[in-house]
Amino acid sequence: MRRSLLPLALIGLLALPMPGAQAAALTDDLQGLSKQQVEDSVEFAFGNALFFLFHEAGHMLVSEFNLPVLGREEDAVDTLSTLLLLEADGEVFDTALTDSVDGWTFSAEASEAAEEEQALWDVHALDRQRAFSMVCMMVGKDAEKFKESADNLEFPEERRKQCVGEYQKARDSWFGVLKPHQRTDGQNNKFTITYKCLFKNGGRARG
Ligand SMILES: [Zn+2]
Structure with missing residues (x-):
């Protein structure tokens, strides 16, 4: 995502309707x-929301382009x-990453x-595992920049070294399968959009 798209993403998130009861609870x-x-809380919520926005976009790409998923889709x-x-x-995206790791820990x-x-049978990994998986990619790309997040989780040094190769493999795999679908001049990608309600009886949804 180009940096110039961030304000649009923010506007889109803020435009999401919030039920009255939830808005009152938030207040x-x-x-x-x-x-x-309050500013720190908003930034934290925004960082976590950005992670989920891209996570759900990932499901959309898998579904719309029939991408191969070798393993659990939620992890992918x-x-x-x-x-x-x-x-x-x-910086905004780096903060979103570290805030999302904290979000899983909290x-x-x-x-x-x-x-x-602990729902071992769930389609999602456990929250702590999701934090560790994120940090593995982060230190795989830049061990120094994301050292604090890894230290907070007491992420073993030896494992951090393995993450370098895992990050490169994951990056090459994901961007490799997406490459044939990248937009070229004069060509638009087509998506079928279906709207459905995710919330039933005020229940909590997980991405
Ligand atoms: Zn999901």
Whole structure:
């Protein structure tokens, strides 16, 4: 994604309708926070939303282009989202990556505090595994830049070295299968858009 597209992505996210009850709950959560804390919270939410936006776009690409998926699709599109943010190579995107890793860690801690069952059968990897997989790609590309995220997770040094090759393999694989579908001058890609409601009875959705 080119940097110039970021404002459009932001506008698109902000334009998403929020149910009244959720909007009221959000307002309650923000009460008592300083201006800086509100700004940090918004930035954190935006970074996590950007990761999910690219994750869902990955599902769309797999579906619309009938891309081969050798392994669990949820893992594959997590990897694509991470790669897109890494290849964008900008401060906003780097922050989105580190905030998303923190987001998975916070989500895991909340589940553990609530003593929720770890859904080993789920289509998604466990939240902590999703954090580690993201960090593997991040340190695979730039071990120094993302050292703090890896240190926070106590990511083993030996594993960080393996991630260099895994990042390169994942990058070459994803961009290799997408290359034939890249738009060329005078040619438009066609997508069929189907709208459906993801929320039932106020339930929580996972990407
Ligand atoms: Zn998904």
